[in-house]
Amino acid sequence: MAAAYRLRQLKWRFKLRLAQWLLGDKATAPHFAWAGSGSSTQLCARIAESGHENILVVTDKPLRELGIMDRALASINLQTTNVHVFDGVEPDPTFSQAAEGTALFKAHNCSAVLAVGGGSSMDAAKIIALAAVNDDDPRGWVGLNKAPEKGVPIYAIPTTAGTGSEATMGAVITDDTDHSKQIISGLALLPRAVALDPELMLSLPPGITAATGLDALTHGIEAYIGIWERGSRSETALMAVKGVFRWLPQVMAEPHNLRAREGMALAAYYGGVAINQVNVGNVHAIAHQLGARYGIPHGVANAMVLTEVLAIYGSAAAPKLEALASAIGLPEATADSFIEAIGALRASVGLPSEHEAILRHDIPAMAEAAIVESDDYFSPRLLTVDEMSTILTSICAAH
Ligand SMILES: [Fe+2]
Incomplete structure (x- = not known):
């Protein structure tokens, strides 16, 4: 098992070098x-x-x-x-x-x-x-x-x-x-x-506003914490994260507030600019399985998985998460406080932390599929099949 993980890591590092060599560090294209x-x-x-x-x-x-x-x-x-x-x-x-x-x-x-x-x-x-x-x-x-x-x-x-x-x-x-x-x-x-x-x-329903907003947040976070420093990803990813924390609660409270809607539109756009340079990470690798198997909306799946993945990264993501905690103005600039803030935001916009559609016997197959997808992303670190299963079990409402 340990040997298999080391082999994955070797291939993964080779992929990063290859991507850096083929694509370079410049932003991809003007628009x-x-x-x-x-x-x-x-x-x-x-x-x-x-x-x-x-x-x-x-x-x-x-x-x-x-x-x-x-x-x-x-x-x-x-x-x-x-x-x-x-x-x-x-x-x-x-x-x-x-x-x-x-x-x-x-x-x-x-x-x-x-x-x-x-x-x-x-x-x-x-x-x-x-x-x-x-x-x-x-x-x-x-x-x-x-x-x-x-x-x-x-x-x-x-x-x-x-x-x-x-x-x-x-x-x-x-x-x-x-x-x-x-x-x-x-x-x-x-x-x-x-x-x-x-x-x-202005007429976007609250459920879609919340789910798509958490998708934008996930883009910002996954682009910011990944190991590939490329183009403007740090700057644009940070703007996405700050924008969602700043404007999403207000959009939910005042759906017709044009300034807040514009703030969210920009946050989502910046998140897109960031992932266009360095792609997404493990959260998306798992969320895509939930979408494919159960039709769980993409933003809802990301929102559930996000806190679990960030917590399991441990020291591999902690310094970046501390920076994000500081950027959104939390009194304590720690990884834990940032993860707690995401959980609080998710609850405040009415999104779940677990889902009844997820069946325990599907978890091994979904964990394997998530591993295959995740090896193409430059997340803070590779997760093991056991870690993928732990994350999926933690969001399974049918305990
Ligand atoms: Fe996404």
């Missing part, structure tokens, strides 16, 4: 963001200035029916740009949904995609942007940096504050054939320009 009330207007102007005569808006039916899509697009100049809408995106979008969108894109001779929605719409739009100009099977693009180099321009107006997909060169897509979640990444997936418009987030 542009407008933030603040009405900023979708500026993005719409940019789309017109870019000369797109036909664009495909990628969204979901509820946002269209609630009128949020129309508000996001209110400033599009219909004299110069024809808007075609694909509203067939569902939570956990699939390759076949992306194919439907791609067919519409081609039928209308579009030259750009504009995602209006949460992570699902943004991720689907990214796949459509690639498939629009590459005829090969998108399943062949799965993996790190395997996406084709060429895609059409992607613009994004996020309507949730959490996923950070508006700032990343990755997309999560579900394979219809086996329901597995796949990650496609490459520079062509990075949006050209985004608008973080809090006016479009």
